[in-house]
Amino acid sequence: METLRRLQTRWGYPTGLLCVYGFFTTVKPLEPFLIPYLTGPDKNLTTEQVTNEIFPVWTYSFLVILLPVFVLTDYLRYKPVIVFQCVNLFITTAMLLWAQGVAAMQAMQFFYGVVTASEVAYFSYIYSVVDLRFYRRATSYCRSIQLVGYTVGSVLGQVLVSFSLMSYYNILVLTEVLTSIALVASFFLPMPEKSMFFHQQHSKAATPTVSPTATHTDTGPVGGEGEEDTGGNRSPVGEAGGEVSEEGGEGRVEVSHKGDTGGCCEVILLLWRDCLQCYSKPLLYWSVWWAMATCGYNQTVNYVQVLWEHVEPSQNFTVYNGGVEAVSNLFGAASAYAIGFTQVNWAAWGELALGTFSALIAASLFLMTFIGSIWVCYASYVIFKSLYMLLITIAMFQIAAELSMERYALIFGVNTFGALVLQTVLTAVVVDGRGLGLDIIPQFTIYGSYFSVIAAVFLLRGIYTQMRDHRGHTLKSHVGGESTCPETDTCPGHKF
Numbered sequence: 001m002e003t004l005r006r007l008q009t010r011w012g013y014p015t016g017l018l019c020v021y022g023f024f025t026t027v028k029p030l031e032p033f034l035i036p037y038l039t040g041p042d043k044n045l046t047t048e049q050v051t052n053e054i055f056p057v058w059t060y061s062f063l064v065i066l067l068p069v070f071v072l073t074d075y076l077r078y079k080p081v082i083v084f085q086c087v088n089l090f091i092t093t094a095m096l097l098w099a100q101g102v103a104a105m106q107a108m109q110f111f112y113g114v115v116t117a118s119e120v121a122y123f124s125y126i127y128s129v130v131d132l133r134f135y136r137r138a139t140s141y142c143r144s145i146q147l148v149g150y151t152v153g154s155v156l157g158q159v160l161v162s163f164s165l166m167s168y169y170n171i172l173v174l175t176e177v178l179t180s181i182a183l184v185a186s187f188f189l190p191m192p193e194k195s196m197f198f199h200q201q202h203s204k205a206a207t208p209t210v211s212p213t214a215t216h217t218d219t220g221p222v223g224g225e226g227e228e229d230t231g232g233n234r235s236p237v238g239e240a241g242g243e244v245s246e247e248g249g250e251g252r253v254e255v256s257h258k259g260d261t262g263g264c265c266e267v268i269l270l271l272w273r274d275c276l277q278c279y280s281k282p283l284l285y286w287s288v289w290w291a292m293a294t295c296g297y298n299q300t301v302n303y304v305q306v307l308w309e310h311v312e313p314s315q316n317f318t319v320y321n322g323g324v325e326a327v328s329n330l331f332g333a334a335s336a337y338a339i340g341f342t343q344v345n346w347a348a349w350g351e352l353a354l355g356t357f358s359a360l361i362a363a364s365l366f367l368m369t370f371i372g373s374i375w376v377c378y379a380s381y382v383i384f385k386s387l388y389m390l391l392i393t394i395a396m397f398q399i400a401a402e403l404s405m406e407r408y409a410l411i412f413g414v415n416t417f418g419a420l421v422l423q424t425v426l427t428a429v430v431v432d433g434r435g436l437g438l439d440i441i442p443q444f445t446i447y448g449s450y451f452s453v454i455a456a457v458f459l460l461r462g463i464y465t466q467m468r469d470h471r472g473h474t475l476k477s478h479v480g481g482e483s484t485c486p487e488t489d490t491c492p493g494h495k496f
Helices: 002-009 012-026 031-039 047-075 079-098 102-117 120-129 132-162 168-187 264-278 281-311 321-339 346-370 374-400 405-431 440-479
Strands: 242-246 253-257
Touching: 012 079, 012 120, 012 132, 012 168, 031 047, 031 132, 031 168, 031 281, 031 321, 047 079, 047 102, 047 120, 047 281, 047 405, 047 440, 079 102, 079 120, 079 168, 120 132, 132 168, 132 321, 264 405, 281 346, 281 374, 281 405, 281 440, 321 374, 346 374, 346 440, 405 440
Parallel strands: none
Antiparallel strands: 242 253
């Protein structure tokens, strides 16, 4: 028993268990084939029912549940929420297996909304049980194993479907077994003794700044990849009532609390004050793109299988959805990883990059919509997903470079919530049968136009920034003295 206790106190034990949990909850072989399953003989639903009546429930439930779960995650110290998430994932899969009808599938979507909202506990848990010296490594392992799980699930599903090794029903049974393994692993996770808000412990060590290094993934309507992203689901800390010190770089603010945080209202007030201080103009621009692009990305990923089914019905064609998802994950991860080795001044060129690549994303969506070839759809989807992962990684780096870990987590949460609000509005107006209830082609036309607007805004903003910086640099040179870096505070072109 003493040996077991010593093992549990080491950072590798909770990290390993969480990786087991993360892997088995993300291996979902049926996910790339969800539309063929729901519209096939197993469920016998129409595409219109799935698109306009069932899938929108996930968006609405996610929005409603997100904030209460965020607070409860910290109050309950993470582990109960992780177990709760896995139980809801088990219920979701069980309902996919045995429930029938539109109302039952809507209830299934509600339970999956609880699953995705509870994702916040995954990385927050690591922060509460792992020494800060190992947090970057532990976060990297936990995020990487999720990406491996998504890829393994997609490849496994493709193999099982292509070679007719399992029916959709049996694939779901396999998924239920994998979820059960994750549920067992979650019970063995050590219970944290602290949390960021309600159960704080004093520490003399300053909290290090941690930048995200892995890819940002997507959230699907059922079994989708967690929107949460690398290290983003960490509980933020408010500044009020703490000691503020400028350490470790430009504009990075470290926060260390002197006293325990009070009740829920005080926590929310601290978060609100800290949020207002975080959104300077440069961070605001990056955050606006983050929220807007993530909204469009989620909508595309949620409904792309419907488009594929429209272009090439699965009854007439051996679908390769699983292979496409696996390839897009790998390309997205590679593009995001490569960003770490580039020597680009993103502070100066970032807005132009966001505008340019957003235009390419819009072009890929229009190709998917109007060409009418399933292979063009597949290729365009890989390009779409890779470009988004590339850009969201740049945005993460730029925001994390200016903030402490806790403040980055706060910005991540606010940006994610903003994206979810936009997505809810878009779903209610465009997709929901009580709104316009558009068919899939007009839907994707709107999504392509949406990214075109994003591209135009950030291209214009980027061109303006470059002209302003050039004018400020020229003015500095004419005034006399050596030419200085336009990123310094003394340069007129970089004063907002």
